[in-house]
Amino acid sequence: MTEYDMTEYDDHQDPVPAGQDAEPMTEHGMSRRQLLRHAGWFGGAVVLTVAAGEVISHVAGPEDTAAAAPAAPSGALRFVQVSDSHIGFRGPANTDVAGSFTEAIDQVNALGFRPDFVMHSGDLTHLSTAGQFDQVRHMMAGLRTNRVFTVPGEHDSIGDAGRTYRQIFGKGTLGDGWYSFDTHGVHFVALVNTLSLEKLGHLGNEQIDFVRRDLAGLPSDTPVVVFSHIPLFAMYPQWGWSTDDALKVIALLRRFASVTCLNGHVHQLFTKTEGNITFHSATTTAYPLPKPGRAPAPTPQVVPARQLKDALGIRTVGYRQGDKQLAVKDERLA
Template identity: 70%
Template sequence: MTDQNSFGTHENPFGRRQPAPLPEPTAPETGMTRRQLMWHAGWFGSAVVLTVVGGEVISHIAHDHDSTTPATVAGRAGLRFVQVSDSHIGFQGPANTDVTGSFTRAIDQINTLGFRPDFVMHTGDLTHFSTPAQFDQVKQMMTGLATDRVFTVPGEHDSVGDGGRAYRRAFGRNTTGDGWFSFDTHGVHFLALVNTLALEKLGHLGTQQIDFVRKDLAGLRSDTPIVVFSHIPLFAMYPAWGWSTDDALQVLALLKRFASVTCLNGHVHQLFSRTEGNVTFHSATTTAYPLPAPGHGPAPTPRVLPARQLKAALGIRTVTYKRGAEALAITDRRLA
């Protein structure tokens, strides 16, 4: 249970945590509430920070001038890390003509948080076509992150044509199987899973990886906070678009005995949260281009927005949550 996927002296970005939403009518075609559809669609380019204190995960989506940072919430003893996702380096299209510039701004944002994250996690689709040059570019860019360690899991775009071999040459040092691993820090146990290599319609983990999870969790106390990273959601967000993992229930069954489980994914290019029992799922935003909300259109293709709307969509969201509060405090701002 060592730090297996970090490279150089850095790690990878972006994360988020929110309390369960109040019950309200759902949109039957998506399984989401109307509030969630409005709140979670369309925003990207933001750094989202998770602070873990006393077994509780607290959210804070980065804002350069926000006085309510994880440092003020958690003090110096807390764990603070960042999740970034879906940079799609190599993408060329009208949805975003400068994904490299967008990812650079996200890195700059992380580096101006006002504190040094304990690590940064990139939850996949680092590249768009999984070429060696694209992997080298994103790796070089992430060495500029102001953190001690950077971690990654692959997306399906990181496995184009070769089953992830080029990705593992670039980022898979000391990982297990097809790139999965685990590590512990600050009393929290982290699992980084790969569910993008056996794609037919949905994400897939496979028996070898599920057996790894079973053995990995066996010796842990049930009060150990667990955080799980994957690219494709581990819940059925929208299976018709492949936004689900067909054998995730086997892993979730292994996690039932733990009091606090947080699953963080990318892939869907929009913010979304869901709580089922002891597990809370959070889909991350992207630094590349927006995708439509589930069921809005025939397929999850990049959304082309007018220039002003795209600038508005490229932004950061500050989220503050304190123990005992009834709601999140949310502030949206554009990237410069």
């Protein structure tokens, strides 16, 4: 699985991925076709607490200090999700993405508790170069946690179908980088739906068969958390904010009492509940993107520098086993 013991960080440089995009490059360092595949808020870290089959989430903010951090129930699992750091991006939407990702890491480290693990849900880099991947890995080595997991975004697959990403972050994974693991009585599944740039997102039959086999032996009362970069629901297909064959996986998840699907890609907070399954789209640490349908394309948005952090969002989501509704509260972090 894609897991890193941060106490045994291995420093090495990997080869530059082969192949270049033949289309003209925009000021953001991507072809126009690739740029249209983007997704955008400048954001923080989503913290999930899982206890006795219950999932409670909120976006971490400065108030989550050692003094203010909520006490976890005995035996509870708490982990952090960060997403869409886009290391290597150059443009007016955020002139220092490395600096804002550093702030997100500092935010995680100031939570007042040590997360059981941190998940980066994709687009670690902007152009999937070996140097960008190495920079992300060095930065995440500063996280105060024992384990870091990742899934790739489409920006982590440019030019080489994700080979460089897998060389650095794919140790122990299956197929094109998918895997699963168990901890604290919760089953986690990490999926890859970013390798087909022409039909984002897409899982493919081999990966769907993996999910079928992986879930087959689990009791129906097992809490399940699914990570992917692109949403597994049709948030806005016109912009590639959906996964065309996700319903085949959703059907396999229907028998479980509690399922939480966490994604990145869209760079904004969004929650959707369908029966037993709740979908949470995470914010980003890079640059704002428009709301669905409010612009011709999901291109990086420029706001006045002093307002950039005003776009930071915080969401508190409470879930109790047996409830039919989520308790959701959204606030600006600033």
